[in-house]
Amino acid sequence: MSKIAQQSIQTTAFSYIGVILGYINVLWLYPYALDATELGTFRTIQDLGLLFVPFAQLGVGHGITRYFPKLEQKQSAFLTYSLALSLVGFAVVSLIFFGFKAQIMGLFATNSPEIINFLGVVLLITLFALLSSVMDAYSRSYLKVAIPTFFREVFLRFLTSVLVGIYLLDWINFDQVMVGLVIVYGLSLLGVLVYLIWLGKVQLDFNWKHFPPGFRSSFIRFSLITFLATAASTLIMKIDSIMVSSMVSLEANAIYSIAFYMALVVELPRRAISQVAMPVIADHFSKNNLKEINLLYRQLSNRQLYICLFLFAMIWSNIDSIYHFVPNSELYQSGKMVVFYIALGKIFDVAFSVNSEILVFSQYYRFNLVLTIAMSILIIAVNYWLIPIYGIEGAAIGSASVMLAFNLVKYGYLKIKLNLEPFSYETLKILFVGVTIFALKDFYLENVNPLVMMVIKSILIVGMFFFWSRIANVGQEEWNWIKSKLKKSGP
Structure with missing residues (x-):
């Protein structure tokens, strides 16, 4: 069996396991362990954090997939360059977030004031999910798709199940659940990072001068064009949940x-x-x-x-x-x-x-x-x-x-x-x-x-x-x- 076929089968299996875990979480565990306001807070904070990811990423994920085959060497430098661009994007998103924090708080103050207590969690989820998405794209370029899919679809949902289960046992309070969300996303990122290190594909290389002529400008241009479509698509998927919380209630x-x-x-x-x-x-x-x-x-x-x-x-x-x-x-x-x-x-x-x-x-x-x-x-x-x-x-x-x-x-x-x-x-x-x-x-x-x-x-x-x-x-x-x-x- 070819490596591509093996990766496809494993990726499909992990995706379906993730779907099953997701349905167990959403249709049984979450509504059983959390009251409606807590569940609304839990979902809204995650949706906000994930909504900011494509804006911070600046389309770098699609850029890696498109431009990686053009490089015969300096792949580690390409990863470092991509991560640096994403961190710049995250810094811009963070500045905008803090600059409009009062307005953001105002959106939720009337109908969902509980959200205001966890706005710091939003940016940390954005950061870890952002770095995971870049690592994901880099791994995909080596046709290593299955394990990153496992960490994204299965591991993340399983740890979230454990986190809510611990809350159900009264071992932690709800504030600690929200902090635990940050740890869950951080561990998922760490899993992908360790996997790439184990493959020998990750090195810190800041020597960006030896890319092919015009490579960086073309990469940035394509990434920014893609970024607009990706950000808009994510906005379409997440905006309903956020607007319901803002305009109606967390319940x-x-x-x-x-x-x-x-x-x-x-x-x-x-x-x-x-x-x-x-x-x-x-x-x-x-x-x-x-x-x-x-x-x-x-x-x-x-x-x-x-x-x-x-x-x-x-x-x-x-x-x-x-x-x-x-x-x-x-x-x-x-x-x-x-x-x-x-x-x-x-x-x-x-x-x-x-x-x-x-x-x-x-x-x-x-x-x-x-x-x-x-x-x-x-x-x-x-x-x-x-x-x-x-x-x-x-x-x-x-x-x-x-x-x-x-x-x-x-x-x-x-x-x-x-x-x-x-x-x-x-x-x-x-x-x-x-x-x-x-x-x-x-x-x-x-x-x-x-x-x-x-x-x-x-x-x-x-x-x-x-x-x-x-x-x-x-x-x-x-x-x-x-x-x-x-x-x-x-x-």
């Missing part, structure tokens, strides 16, 4: 965060498919093979929509049973419609397929940058409009609406510029199959245990999904793949 953010995490299940197949599709799209563009790109565009749209509609139906039909197993469910169940709207936004995203990836690898990549920045501004504006009216549901409706608008613009642009079309008659048949199984949402049996009810509904959904798929003649590749796996696992 509301706790409810929103749990609902948001449930809805993310719908998106998991898209993430996996996107990672596989990107190099294929890049290769087709290098050969100017638009016909193959259009075929891939359509195939992935249908496949993602088919799988993700099924996941959406499974989650939404069983939503009451799922919430039953969340501690303090009577409180957190008020976020049920957030699950629906966020999942709907994810369905919009998967239906329009890999339009972002196509734009990034095309000659029109700058349009994706402009559009991402515009989207981040729009989602802030929409949240300011809808959250005061509809609360946490307003944030979710805003996200879904902006996601639809974002994808419609990209769809229209690719249609005009490259004549690409992801939709077909097959799309209508998939939508028909997906909508029919949502009828089971209101199916209910009196005096039945929620777990049993979940099993019964899930079996009915699978049966109905298979039945209508056969009638509409869609999803045959997916069902054939499942049957082949079942045969292999048989006697």
Whole structure:
């Protein structure tokens, strides 16, 4: 087995272990061990810290990936140079943070004053997460992906579980939990650093004069262009949580965060498919093979929509049973419609397929940058409009609406510029199959245990999904793949 294949398998395994740990934490441990205000504080402080990372990083992570192959030597100097640029970015972010500290405190003073006590933790999380991301990119350039993924996806979440578990045992107080968060992120960084040292890939080298001519200026220019898109993307992912804390309450953010995490299940197949599709799209563009790109565009749209509609139906039909197993469910169940709207936004995203990836690898990549920045501004504006009216549901409706608008613009642009079309008659048949199984949402049996009810509904959904798929003649590749796996696992 090749090294790349081994790394891919290990990375995938660690990613899924991380997802399982994440769901155990968010849906059971956190709401069991922390009250809603503590959970809201816990999540908001982390979201704030991670929100600042791309601004401090200045796009250096993508720059390392792009420019590392251009170096035949001086890789350690490149790492040192990249870390130095990131620290400069962190210093700028810190100065801005302290310069506007009064305004930041003002955002939370009315509805979430508990946040103010832990603003120092925010910058420390930013620092450790920033350095980890740079080390991650450097390790990835050596095709060493699995172990950094372990520290980011598994180790970090496991230590967070231990930290909250210690609090549950009353060995520490909540203030110490927040300080412990800094230690957790620091240990995750230390793990990646020790791994790179063990590989012999880390040396302090400040001799930056021997890079190829024009290397540094080109690296900085590319990094800064990438930084804008990355920062805007992170802002889009994190801003809902922060604005809910600021404009409503920490308790509301706790409810929103749990609902948001449930809805993310719908998106998991898209993430996996996107990672596989990107190099294929890049290769087709290098050969100017638009016909193959259009075929891939359509195939992935249908496949993602088919799988993700099924996941959406499974989650939404069983939503009451799922919430039953969340501690303090009577409180957190008020976020049920957030699950629906966020999942709907994810369905919009998967239906329009890999339009972002196509734009990034095309000659029109700058349009994706402009559009991402515009989207981040729009989602802030929409949240300011809808959250005061509809609360946490307003944030979710805003996200879904902006996601639809974002994808419609990209769809229209690719249609005009490259004549690409992801939709077909097959799309209508998939939508028909997906909508029919949502009828089971209101199916209910009196005096039945929620777990049993979940099993019964899930079996009915699978049966109905298979039945209508056969009638509409869609999803045959997916069902054939499942049957082949079942045969292999048989006697």
